[in-house]
Amino acid sequence: MASNVDIRGPLPHLSESEGALLSLVEDDSQDAVALSDKEALILELYRKSGELELEKEFLSQEPGSYSGEDVEAQLAVAERELLEARATHTVRRKAINTILMADPILKAVHLKANSPPEREYRALLKLINRRDILSLVHENLAAAHDLTLKNLSDMEVENMELIEKNRALTQELLGLARQQDAWKEGLEDTGLAAQLEGLEKDRRKVQARWEIMQNIASAIVVGSGVNWAENADLRALVLDEED
The missing domain is CATH 1.20.5 (Single alpha-helices involved in coiled-coils or other helix-helix interfaces)
Structure with a gap:
């Protein structure tokens, strides 16, 4: 599968080096991997099996009878148990996915030049390279974003200090104006x-x-x-x- 990176024109918030990196991961129709009917069926069945496992986790939670004065507390406990079951299922599925992806990724990364031309592994290697480049660009953008937020925070603090200083100067000016007119008011x-x-x-x-x-x-x-x-x-x- 091709990535969804689409670069249209210059991006002013990116540095020249970051723009060059992104240009390397633009979509290329030649890199698209067409799944066979069997492969597509396997992926669809795997997705449905995950949904069925999640439903099974929910159904395995014994429904209790809620009565008495602590109904809301009992409902909160039941909701927490369902969330814990879903979290456990999600973690287990991610672990399984990681294990299933590890072998083809390793084969794609360590693919030798003289090895048989397995199109899936070669296409996967290009996608892995794109992922790594995008991760690098994302890291740089995140650092730039953090720096921008810090500069904005510093400017807001400086602006507040200037406002406070301006308020103090205004009060001082009003005091001087009152002092200037005070001698006239004191004339007997x-x-x-x-x-x-x-x-x-x-x-x-x-x-x-x-x-x-x-x-x-x-x-x-x-x-x-x-x-x-x-x-x-x-x-x-x-x-x-x-x-």
Whole structure:
């Protein structure tokens, strides 16, 4: 049987060496092994025998009569026993499969060049090589995935630290702003406080008029066609560098 590897175009998450390895295990129709009717029948019977054994394991568990106050506990015990029976069956089947596969794999791996051309063993050897290459690529990708997760975790920790630092700086800034306005609130002379408030309003009006005049002057300079970028004073006026 051919593997199911299908490489369509470049894979950016793979290194050049990993891509080269994967190119070696692409599907090749010439490597496909066609099973005979007898071989297919044997595999189907083997699969059905496994299903029958599993059903037998389940049926061998004696059904109990559940009554009383601990019905849920009894059901939990029965469920655990069924799971244990299935696990035992699975382990036994895997052991049998491993034993059955060991001999043809060894023959395929140690196949000599001058030995009779047994197509099954030669086809199996190609599939074994593909499996080993895919295992190597999978191991490399798993290591890269772990490294990516570690970097992501480090960045998340760093981001949390920056958020906490930003929160502390914000609190410090708010504290400084409150301190700046605290002396005004502490003035007992209402006349002086009113005078300061009036001066602040006048300052805002003057600043607003200045900004309007500056914007007009900037527009005139830009619209005049003068190369204002080469002149420091004109550049400061247009770009408002002082702000």
